[in-house]
Amino acid sequence: MNTSQVENSSRRFKPWIRALILFLVYEFLTIGLAFLINSLFSPQTELQINIVRAVMCLIYTLSILLLLKVVDRKPISYLKLQVNKKGLIGFIVGTIITGLVVVGAAFLAPLIFKEQLAVPDDRGWNMFFSAFMAAYVLQGFPEELAYRGYLNQTLEKKPIPTILISALLFMAMHWNHFFTYQGILAFFEFTYPFAFGLLAGVLLYWTGSTWAAVAVHGGIHIFDTITDNFGMLNGSYRTLLTSFLMILVSVIIILKNPEKFR
Template identity: 30%
Template sequence: MDTTDMTPTATRTPAHDSSPGRASHPTRATSPGDRPSPRLPAWTRVLLATALFLPVALIGVLLYLIPGFLDLMSGDGVTVVLAYAMTAGVILAGYLLVSWALTRFVDRRPARALGWRLDGRALLALVAGYAITQAVSLLGTGTALVTGLVEPMTGLPDLPELTAGAIMTALAITLLRSFVLQGIGEEVLFRGYVLQSLSRRPILAVAITAAAFTLPHLASSGGQQNLLERVLFLAVPFGFSFSAGFLAIAMRSVWAAVGIHGGFHLATAVTTLLLPPTDGPVLWVLLGAMHVVVGVVIAVAVPDSRWSEVREHGPYAARSAATAPRSAVAPEVASPRW
């Protein structure tokens, strides 16, 4: 983060505010940590990110216009993995580009504000996120089966005899779908851009970000049979978005959210291998509710000093910046969470 972003509001002079990329008028002076004021109001930024979500997810179909590409997608082995990787990679690049542009030109913040830095903390956050979502998947599904809330699926076709190559192909496709196609890009856009953009009210930001991410999933195809089931299915994306937001704040890395989101898809596949396959509205609501509980537990465990850091510097500021000495600030700045 730029050192000018770390300077306490009380010690800033007007000359600082005229630097490139910052507000140049007294009425645009920023609040905690003197972060730049975004060029658009909060509701517009949320709406913009949400509106771009599905269009970016569809840009991979442009590859289908390449002669012969669809034949690659219907192939097997290395061929289909490479074709799938290309499609997922184009979509990921689209999400990253949009997130960077919104952060740089709308919020006027550096790209590192997205929290996507790759380092030891990122790896730890990724693993922690996956561990949480895998535990929720196993515990929730197992509990639902044991208590009779859901029944194992019946009438499933017998699986063909799997070769080592087929297993490796299925694993590669699952990882690409879980993380490259969905987890990384979608989290950088929502828990990266939107969360940092609204982080002056961090808990509210987590809830709004989860709701904004959830709404487009009305168009998802996850086995829903009617309108009610489409609504109940939203418990899943809202739940893991909620826990992902708080874990990302707690661990100072958007990779924690990637671990929960991408890990959710991977965990679903792993759980299907370990427990009898099952699905349906009851399971969706149960898993979503468990993720909300996890998010609340994480939020309660985060100290007030951390909430103040998020308000002043954003959720992903370097620790040295977040803990820099501060002068006295206005009373409303000291309010830690909402």
């Protein structure tokens, strides 16, 4: 029995079952925690909201680590979240690429689709810390820990299928967008998570660190906040253009670095 067979035999359940378990656990936590928080109390101040976000991040993180230990029987290192030079480079690369894509789409959308710029966000820069907490603590870190870090190691497939499966599951997790948005915007907002899930997965394999995926996820929300404060267009066309650019960048990275995705 070779090393790969020994590793696989130590896991519980087949890869697709482990992926389904992750999806259901994350959905249960998302819906359950939201219901519990709204039932117990409704956070009013920014401090209360950010404390709730931090607690939710901790619960999500512990749940993923429990799955890794109990279902996969693997060490934390399998999540590729080491705080080292590779992780720092991955985070910086992810941030730069995401910033260029989001800001680029914000500039190009009014030019291509001939729409007027929006009114600057009247909340101003004083809500930037809250946006950071929402982008990285509540969403970026735990969701990428689950859908890139965990799924990356548990699916046991080659890079391209793994990236596509994790992006599709991540898109499915945002099913509520069909009820939150109306018309064609609902479709754009539903496929949007697939596009940046694709970019996050590609950067994970390219840099070798899940921190690159965290940077993509958090960066999208942060750069959206920055461009909103400058009154840049934020609508269905910008969403569509951002998705297109993320997919385009992903394809270019794969074609330029085939050895990373075999």
